[in-house]
Amino acid sequence: xxxxxxxxxxxKLCAVYExxxxxxxxxxxxxxxxxxxxxxxxxxxxxxxAAKKKPLANDLFPSSDETFAFIAGYTAGGAPYxxxxxxxxxxxxxxxxxxxxxxxxxx
Numbered sequence: 528x529x530x531x532x533x534x535x536x537x538x539k540l541c542a543v544y545e546x547x548x549x550x551x552x553x554x555x556x557x558x559x560x561x562x563x564x565x566x567x568x569x570x571x572x573x574x575x576x577a578a579k580k581k582p583l584a585n586d587l588f589p590s591s592d593e594t595f596a597f598i599a600g601y602t603a604g605g606a607p608y609x610x611x612x613x614x615x616x617x618x619x620x621x622x623x624x625x626x627x628x629x630x631x632x633x634x
Contacts, residue, residue, distance in 0.1 A: 592607070
């Protein structure tokens with residue numbers, strides 16, 4: 528079965544299903560172990576993928592967190608201060624309004 532899965536580049540569970548289709552038989556306990564193994568591999572891969580995404584988000588916005596869009600600094604006690612996400616969104620909306628009514632724009 529291992530040779531079959533390697534030769535056809537399929538996982539062991541898929542190899543079992545294909546071999547069963549060809550007339551071979553396997554114990555249900557063995558198939559259950561293979562299913563558990565595949566589920567575990569999938570969970571590990573999802574955790575690894577999630578772990579890769581977290582540093583990426585921090586790299587894109589190193590001076591921000593869930594509260595502040597831009598952290599200007601920290602107080603003596605260690606509390607951050609700066610522009611919150613809500614203030615930043617309000618500024619974006621105001622700039623859209625101002626720019627859409629500006630008659631001096633050439634376009």
